[in-house]
Amino acid sequence: MSLIGAATAVGTTTLYLCLCLLYLSIAVDAYTPIDNFTISCGFDGISFDGDQTWTGDMRSKLFQQDKPSVTARALAQSSSTNSVPYTTARLSYSNFTYSFPVTPGQKFIRLYFYPTSYEQGFERSKAFFTVTSNTFTLLRDFNASLNADAQSSDTVFIEYIINVEEGQRLNLTFAPSAIQSELYAFINGIEILSMPTNLYYTDSQNKAGLKLVAYTNSFFSISNNSALRKEYRFNVGGNDISPRDDTGMLRSWENDQNYVTSPSALPVDINSTQLSFTLVPNYTAPDPVYRTVRSMGMNATLNKISNLTWKFPVDSGFIYMLRLHFCELDTKVIQLSDKVFYIYIDDKLAEETANVLKWSEGQKGVPVYKDYAVQILGNEKKHSLSLKLHPQTEITDYTAYFDAFLNGLEIFRISDPQSNSLAGPNPDPLPPAPAVSQQPIQNQKKSSSRTVIGVVAGVITGVVLLFLVVAFFLDRHGRKVKHAMSEAGKSKWAPSYFPTTKSTHTRRSSSFPSDLCLYFSISEIRAATNNFDDVFKVGVGGFGNVYKGYIDNNTAPVAIKRLKPGSQQGAHEFKTEIEMLSQLRHLHLVSLIGYCNENQEMILVYDYMARGTLRDHIYGTDNPPLSWKQRLQICIGAAQGLHYLHAGAMHNIIHRDVKSTNILLDEKWIAKVSDFGLARVGPTGISRSHITTMVKGSFGYLDPEYYIRQRLTLKSDVYAFGVVLLEVLCGRPPFLRSVEKQEACLDEWVRKFHSEGKIDHTVDPSLKGTIAPESLKKFSDLAMECLLDDGNQRPSMNEVVWGLEFALKLQESAENTTFNLQDQR
Structure with a gap:
């Protein structure tokens, strides 16, 4: 190695103007892939698109089909769209598969779609299909035109990463959706490329894996059993980098300008600097990524400091990997403590002391990266995933400069471990352009009058019918509702207890039911x-912080749940929870006292649950372990609360997020079901057994029928409660990544021992020797019934309550027998 060159900053008058250091350099060789397939579908020949050579599939042995597929040309070609591979496509009304002979290892899969109408009657709007690869679902009921319209693009490009085992081929199957007739599948281009081992997967030597954001000392491993979908890849602060200018892996790197929300984030170009790839392989990112940076600038003063912020729309319901690329090049930074900053991901602290110079072992011009995993749950289709870098401000203790910076960013979706799916929902259709009426003004007025009369008549008819239906429903269910209300003990905050005289709390007219809370x-x-x-x-929680507060002259403790200020990400759940809980009162449901919706604040106020969540008392805690009888009594209470939702309320209600953290315990250990942000009114009508809705809930608790078919039923709550029963029995979470694969998934692990008659091997060690065998058998049998794949075979919540009460009686009977025998002795 020899010293070479002097680096000089160009561009803006910011922190990098004084770059003049000398850096070590090594040769940067491109990665050479072992497998490299670039297929132009529906094409016969060879073409070059400026980046790579495409081979037509028409004479290839790569694809198989149930029925003959069709090759066709696009009826119209956009001037902004490359002719290769987007002019031709392979299309079919039945399944077809491409099968690639590849070496074992991790592969890029890149799919190219041009959603337009094609020859032979293939209409743009009728392309709905599912794409699978080996054991993974890449796309489900995918419509390329909806996705292209949402992106304001003519084409759709999607990149995946999967691992191929020894002796496997890499298969890609395209299957038209069965949701209606005349739907078809199509593909324009396919790219399969080998990649370096563990470039994005967790190295088996790295026991920790990715830091899991928002969970203390928790890590996430991306094993060969996982697949990835690339969401974003940015050359931060720089220009687009084309595939040919990558490191041999033909990745595209985009400019991040459209996603930066901080106006003071300054891009800086450092073209003359020569970099040293010593800590990361030189194919981790292309050299230009580390030559541009977006920074807050070290000249900022305390009163001008703000976050360096990006926001990215992503699908809810997945875990995401974020890779942040850094390279410290500033001449002012000398000591390891000169530049330290915070990293927040999805408004959760991911790194308290981000120190790039320390990560690069004190060397400048040395690229490094940091990986993080974050779980995104919620009820909305799209979630705004934020990345924020915030300068440290404690100058004497931590850092010499108020600054934060980033060179590159990659974001990947990780496949769901239960379903092996990477598929998300299609975007909503764009609203149509408003139609211009051609009627004369006089005719429009007459038409408007007739419309108003029709609407009024319809409303009157609807009200009469609604009154008859409600009267019938109340007559049929009134007794159940009255019984449930009597069981509730009527919390002092229930609607019937609201003061009729002057209240210290205000009321206001809004879309929320303030007359009920x-x-x-x-x-x-x-x-x-x-x-x-x-x-x-x-x-x-995912909603925000929860505080203990006091109202009514500091005499009544309450729990105050505050949505992150200024956020709209939980507005729907906020409204749903108010509407649901303000009309529900039961001994085993958390009581909603009131809410606040003012100054961009969304806040819910509940009865205070002194003992926290059920999970706080069964694992991952320093609390004393609960006895078996205590656990049974808590489960019975929670089951009664869910039974009231399913059968005792005016409408059957599906909670949709049953889990051990949503079962709270009061001072007397009474269980109360909480968090109704995802709740839905259940199916109505004799012929309806389910409602079709987008999958929402919590990882590890999702009903397979609901997850696979989007069919939500009352039995979906039963399945999730079955997982809770196993948590209570075994004293461990639904999924563990720190154990062998066969033990990772709680229900599969317990199912194995249950089928072998060894259920006692799964019992929480703190309960060993305390559970009567009869009680254990009844409890475990019931839990397994709740977890049956066929929802129709699962018990109702009423049957679950009965089964748990019977398990408690068996336990008490065994204890009484033991006591009497000891007494006789």
Whole structure:
């Protein structure tokens, strides 16, 4: 190695103007893939698109089909779209498969779609299909035109990464959706490329894996059993990088300008600097990625500091990997402590002391990267995933400069371990352009009058019919509702207990049911929590922070759940929870006292549950372990609350997010079901057994029928509750990544021992020797019934309540027998 060159900054008058250091350099060789297939579908010949050579598939042995597929040309070609591979396509009304002979290892799969109408009657709007590769579902009921329209693009390009085992071929199957007739599948181009081992997967030597954001000392491993979908890949602060300018893996790197939300984020170009790829392989990212940077600038003063922020729309319901690329090049940075900053992902602290110079072992001009995993749950189709870099401001203790920077970014979706799926929903169709009426003005007025009369008549008819239906329903179910209300013990915050005289709490007219629960002003909420003092914080969830507060002259403790200020990500759940809980009262449901919706604050106020969540008392905690009888009584209470939702309320309600953290415990250990943000009114009508809706819920608790077919039923809650029963029995979470594969999934692990008659091998060690065998058998049999794949075969929540009560009686009978025998002795 020899010293070469002097680096000089160009561009803006920011922190990098004084670059003049000398850096070590080594030769940067491109990666050479072992397998490289670039297929132009429906084409006969060889073409070059400026980046790579495409081979037509018409004479290839790569594809197989149930029925003959069709090759066709696009009826029209956009001037902005490359002719290769987008002019021709392979299309079919039945399944067809491409099968690639590849070496074992991890591969890029890149799919190219041009959604347009094709020869032989293939209409643009009728392309709905599913794409699978080996054991993974890449796309489900995918419509390329909806996705292209949502992206304001003529084409759709999607990149995946999967692992191919020894002796396997890489198969890609395209299957038209069965949701209606005359739907077809198509593909324009396919690219299969080998990649370096463990470039994005977790190295088997790296026991820790990716840091799992928002979970203390938790890590996530991306094993060969996982697949990835590339969501974003950015050359931060720089220009687009074409595939031919990558490192041999033909990746495209885009400019990040459309996703930066901080106006002071400055791009800086460092073209003259020569870099040293010593800590990361030189194919990790192309050299230009590390030559451009987006930075806050070290000249900022304390009162001008803000976050360096990006926001990215992603599908909810998946875990995402974020790879952040860094290269420290500033001449002012000398000491390891000179530039330290925070990293927040999805508004959760991912790195408290990000120190690039330390990560590069004190060397400048040396690229490094950091990987993080974050779980995205929620009820919306799209979630706004944020990345924020915030300068440290404690100058004397941590850092010499107020700065944060980033060179490159990659974001990947990770396949769901239960279904091996990477598929998300299609975007909603764009609204049609407003039609211009051609009627004369006079005719329009007459038409408008007739419309108003028709609407009024329809409303009157609808009201009469609704009154008859409600009267019938109330007559049929009134007794159940009255019984449930009597069981509730009527919390002092129930609607019938609201004061009829002057209240200290305000009410206001809005779309929320303030006549059924109290409205709190933001000043009252701040007073109750000492202005959201962290001392009062008792929990953190996907919604935001939870505080313990006091109302009514500091005499009544309450739980105050505060949506992240200014966020609209939970607005739907906020409204749903108010509408649901304000009309539901039961001993085993958390009582909603009121809400606040003021100054961009969305806050819910509940009865305070002194003992926290059920999970807090069964694993991952320092709390004393619960006895078996305590666990049974808690499960019975939670099951009764769910039974009330399913059968006792005016409408059957599906909770949709049953899990051990949504079962809360009060001072007397009474279980109460909480968190109704995802709840849905269940199917109505004799002929309806389910509702079709987008999959929402929590990882590890999802009903397979619901996840695969989007069919939500009351039995979906039963399945999730079955997982809770196993948590209670075994004292462990639904999924563990730190154990062998056969033990990772709780229900599969227990199912194996249950089928072998060795269920006692799965029992929480703190319960060993305390559970009566009869009680254990009844409890485990019931849990397995709840987890049956066929929802129709699962018990109802009423049957679950009965089964748990019977398991408790068996336990008490065994204890009484033992006590009597000891007494006789």
